[in-house]
Amino acid sequence: HEDLTALSFDDGAFDLAITQDVFEHVPDYRAAFRELCRVLAPGGRLVFTIPFFFDLEQTRVRAVVRNGEVDHLLPAEIHGNPVSNEGSLCFQNFGWDILADLTGAGFASARASMYWGPWQGHLGFPFFVFAAVREEGGGM
Numbered sequence: 001h002e003d004l005t006a007l008s009f010d011d012g013a014f015d016l017a018i019t020q021d022v023f024e025h026v027p028d029y030r031a032a033f034r035e036l037c038r039v040l041a042p043g044g045r046l047v048f049t050i051p052f053f054f055d056l057e058q059t060r061v062r063a064v065v066r067n068g069e070v071d072h073l074l075p076a077e078i079h080g081n082p083v084s085n086e087g088s089l090c091f092q093n094f095g096w097d098i099l100a101d102l103t104g105a106g107f108a109s110a111r112a113s114m115y116w117g118p119w120q121g122h123l124g125f126p127f128f129v130f131a132a133v134r135e136e137g138g139g140m
Contacts, residue, residue, distance in 0.1 A: 004032035012041040019048040033105035040134040056095025107132035
């Protein structure tokens with residue numbers, strides 16, 4: 001039970017951080033990227049999945065938090081949540097600029113890896129896994 005934008009862990013505490021379909025529900029996902037970079041050791045990796053819109057160059061912001069209140073810029077998009085019958089609000093639909101957001105947060109490199117294909121048993125919409133690596137040698 002952590003706030004991804006204000007983690008309680010020490011700098012460089014982990015070699016690996018993994019999230020699955022979380023960042024779209026974090027209003028300030030860039031702050032979460034900075035925090036995750038901070039708690040990763042040099043050479044540490046962040047690996048994550050998100051609903052990704054490969055046809056978007058820029059992330060589409062659906063809602064923001066202003067003065068403690070949610071301001072909907074687009075109609076509310078609610079995703080299923082296994083621990084809440086009310087679901088979870090989606091704040092953004094990610095596009096390709098997420099890679100620059102990761103390097104802007106202090107990661108040395110960031111990439112999106114697509115997997116799709118009937119030969120792999122994966123049919124339907126292409127799926128991406130993202131990875132970012134914290135710089136070696138202690139720099140952020």
